[in-house]
Amino acid sequence: MLRVTVVALLGALSLTACAQPSAPAARSTAAAPAAAAAAGAVSPEQAEKTVRTALQGLNPNFKPDFIGAAPFPGFREVLVSGQVLYVSDDGRFLIQDQPYDIQARRPASSTALLQYRKEKLDGIQRGDRIIFAAANPKHTITVFTDIECGYCRKLHQDVPELNRMGISVEYVAFPRMGLGSKDYTDMISVWCAVDRRKALTEAKEGQPVAPKNCTNPVAMQYTLGQQVGVSGTPAIFAADGTQLGGYIAPAQMKAALEKLGQ
Known part of the structure; x- marks a missing residue:
């Protein structure tokens, strides 16, 4: 583990791996x-x-x-x-x-770290997020996501269940292959789509992404993700800045948020 940290400090940290569920x-x-x-x-x-x-x-x-x-x-x-x-x-x-x-x-x-993260996350405009809102929201999570990561796709399949539990899911972009990658350009296309929710869902289902371009927040969100400690996807944050982890099953997500009072 120390070896990875030293590599990171030497400027060669890789962000290509999906976050794995872990204790x-x-x-x-x-x-x-x-x-x-x-x-x-x-x-x-x-x-x-x-x-x-x-x-x-x-x-x-x-x-x-x-x-x-x-x-x-x-x-x-x-x-x-x-x-x-x-x-x-x-x-x-x-x-x-x-x-x-x-x-x-x-x-x-x-x-102090929670407050730092909260301020950074609160600075992301709602219009720059792709939001799957619960009909009767009790909790909100911010999820740094990638369209190719397996656990990101698994989490997206849980969104209807999370919404039924009163958990709103607000996605922000974190192209784990880095800026300039195909992953990055595809995420720009998703964020520039007329129906971003549909485009994101289709991309996470493995469907081809129709190329589009516009003024978009993808690079900014990627940089901000690194600033709050994101090194893989999905990265899930509660409203108070707590990083809940990678993929979490709906029931466990609800329990974690209720414990936080978030």
């Missing part, structure tokens, strides 16, 4: 108490400076999208190149993957 990695927090003790008490400003210096040692062009206090002591929470990392305040240890809060029984995220 949160509780092991990510295992080193936290020991590292916190080793790090000692430092000011947030000094910790951030130390972390920046340490990561720039891996890549002089390191440009984080966010650095803040982690949800456990002794670490900074860092968003860079679509990855959430945890770096000890002394700059020595780096942990990849989101830790799991056993007591709260949910993925651990700091309040």
Whole structure:
């Protein structure tokens, strides 16, 4: 796992893999108490400076999208190149993957990171989303999607059931093959279609995408996805900025949203 992070920091991170359903990695927090003790008490400003210096040692062009206090002591929470990392305040240890809060029984995220993500997501105009709204909405999820990813297609098949449960699904674009790829141009065609909902559904069913072009938000949404920590698709976010994960079955989705109060 560390190898992938180092590659990402060196500027060679691949975004071509679909997100897979996976259990949160509780092991990510295992080193936290020991590292916190080793790090000692430092000011947030000094910790951030130390972390920046340490990561720039891996890549002089390191440009984080966010650095803040982690949800456990002794670490900074860092968003860079679509990855959430945890770096000890002394700059020595780096942990990849989101830790799991056993007591709260949910993925651990700091309040600052949730607020950062929420502000970014709220900045996406409704007119730039492809929305499948529930008739009686109780919850809304923002989904960074790709038209070719298998789990994206599986999630789209669940949209009618999610809508019946009161969950509105709002799609934004994340062409996982990168800007300039066929995936990217096809997603532009979907976003430029007269009936975008129909075009997206047909594309996810494997039907050919009719070429179209217009002023569109695809590149902007792709960049924003990386800024909030998207590295694969689908990437599902609750209204408060919580990243729920990759593909989640409808019943589990509803339970997760109700637990969040979202």
